[in-house]
Amino acid sequence: MARWQPGAHERLIIAAVDLFAEQGYDATTVAQIAERAGVTKSTFFRHFPDKRELLVAGQETLSRLLAGGIAEAAADASPLEAVAAGLERASSVMGPVNRQLGPRLKAAVATSTELQERDALKSVGLAAAMTAALIARGVPEPTAHLAGEMGGLAFKRGYAQWSEDDRADGEGLAPYVLTALEDLRMASLSLSFRPRE
The missing domain is CATH 1.10.10.60 (Homeodomain-like)
Structure with missing residues (x-):
């Protein structure tokens, strides 16, 4: 044995x-x-x-880190600033092995509908953890949901860019997820909605 x-x-x-x-x-x-x-x-x-x-390994830890970072953000932090604090906290545990695993994980997920579903559920779980942490801070529910979803998308996009960037050796995940969050924030400003009269 x-x-x-x-x-x-x-x-x-x-x-x-x-x-x-x-x-x-x-x-x-x-x-x-x-x-x-x-x-x-x-x-x-x-x-x-x-x-x-195997695909959701570490999700509980990431969810806990995201929620902890949000909970410990400054009292006057906006919802997205709190999400940024959570993303920074979760990024701090992602090292070279996580970075190298990214492209291989993407290739593996592409081979199976079941893995694609598990990957989607993982993303939903991370966004839900951020949403719950924001609600616990007193953020109104619709705002908390939107900020949590943006945080989940920023984590996914930032991780993909970090793992595929040949120049990222030695650089942590945090700058990538924070840039992705800022890109999403700017994109949201370009959205417009005119209520029906």
């Missing part, structure tokens, strides 16, 4: 993403993932209940 090694969690995620991209989600088994990661099947099941859960 293989001896447990540090980093098994991360190795399982990387192995799964690579196998999903190489041979498709449906054709990949838990045994193959465990073998590629250099662990046993029982080690796999200590970390994940099934292979579907």
Whole structure:
């Protein structure tokens, strides 16, 4: 039996993403993932209940960091400033492994409708965490929902740009997600709505 090694969690995620991209989600088994990661099947099941859960690994941690950053933002921060604080907090835990995983994860998600659905649910979960944290700060619900959705989209766009930018070596995720949030804020200013008379 293989001896447990540090980093098994991360190795399982990387192995799964690579196998999903190489041979498709449906054709990949838990045994193959465990073998590629250099662990046993029982080690796999200590970390994940099934292979579907690999895609949402870390979502709870990210949601907690986003909500914590929003909660600790300055009392006079606007909703988007609070979201920016949450994005900065969550970005602080994203390192080189997360950056390298981005393009491989994108390729893996493209192979399966089920993975695309899980990825969409992950985005919804992150936006919901930000929305709830904003509501807890006293932000009105419609504003909190809009700011939370913008934060979720900024995180997704910023992460994609960061992981695909060859010049980003050594640079953290935060500047990318904050730029994406500012781009979305500016885009929202160009929207107009004329109420019906």
